[in-house]
Amino acid sequence: MSTALSVNLNKIALLRNSREGDFPSVLTHGKICLDAGADGLTVHPRPDQRHIRPQDVYQLAELVANHTGIEFNIEGNPFAQALGDYPGLLTLVEETRPHQCTLVPDADNQLTSDHGFDLTTSRDQLQPIIARLHQLGVRISLFMDPDPEQIRLAAALGVERIELYTGPYAQCFSVDNEQAEQQLARYRTAADIAQQCGLEINAGHDLNLKNLPTFLTIPNIAEVSIGHALTVDALNLGLANAVAAYRNICQHKTAAGIHLM
Template structure:
């Protein structure tokens, strides 16, 4: 079964736009989990425009208590750039997974994967330090096979595919998306030969997930923006359940 980790950045964005604690990030994270999600994802950026540093630790404490009380294993996934700032935050918060993502100053959202021809050495150093703390590491990548051939050298446990191109193709035409999906399928099959786990995320939704969930070896999808947007129409619980249904 493909796991759904819900990115709660957008809840924090709405809260921060007004100040105070409405909407309540912890309360809504609990609703997300009660609806069946398997994990929570955050991307604490340096400018704190959505998830703040304190949120990272508040969510960590909440999830520890939730797992204990419910006797479940809800995973905590932290996304961020390979930097001393993010490394220190990860090592202090001790999530289940750290997803390293290339960040361009001023970007609205993550919109590309790593180029391992130039990023490999730096990534390898950060990955080793995070793994030494017992934390699984995933790296944000596109589907270029020559680039993916270097993933093994980084030591990463998983790759998270940047699925923007697939989602945008699906928005235009489901038939066009099938063509784009083939590039992901070939990339996933290669990673399986390398014993690299596979995650995915970016603009996946309950319309395009039924096809994408067939990706060989797919273990987890991390979804925020579109799931939250749909929740404005149908409610948070229904939105999460629709996404879980699409994954099944």
């Protein structure tokens, strides 16, 4: 089973936002990713619009709609309030109807997502949101730590997928082999439990060309969402080549011929 590669465009938007105008264009680079073989595009709009802006979401939704077999994934905090011309995550989803909405428990002031949901405290708040998204015909994924009990609670909420937060695995991969093996075992167990509960499995956060092949020895990972590392690799390889390198790994091929700085 191959794994779908969804390219997160946040860092392209972050670079664009450092100057006036639309350079680099998020839409243009989304097209490059699709032409290079990406299976989907991911955005994570936040209320402060530090990277992805609402207009990006609308434009990318239209782009994906014109490509057969390509998926659009919108990530974000479902509890974040509207701010300025940021209408809120659920409004963006309602207006663009992505294939998937990944709900993430990140506060407005977080640098990046760094933990999964604690469903012992948030499931009651999530239930009406999940029901609304299902009414829109949107597949739901919950951003989760590799915690068996939390994963069982996710399944009980009726979502279709979870996205395993892979930060802890990535952090120790090149530093401590024993710890990395222990972390990988945790994710393997979590994936097994998720499948037993009828959940499909996505994964993301700090996955890169070095640690992704080992992570994908875990069977039946449906999708990985990769942005930061892929954008960094694009500085060396070019964006199309970077997408192709990650896609090769997702199809369980090698990244032969790829040389990192």
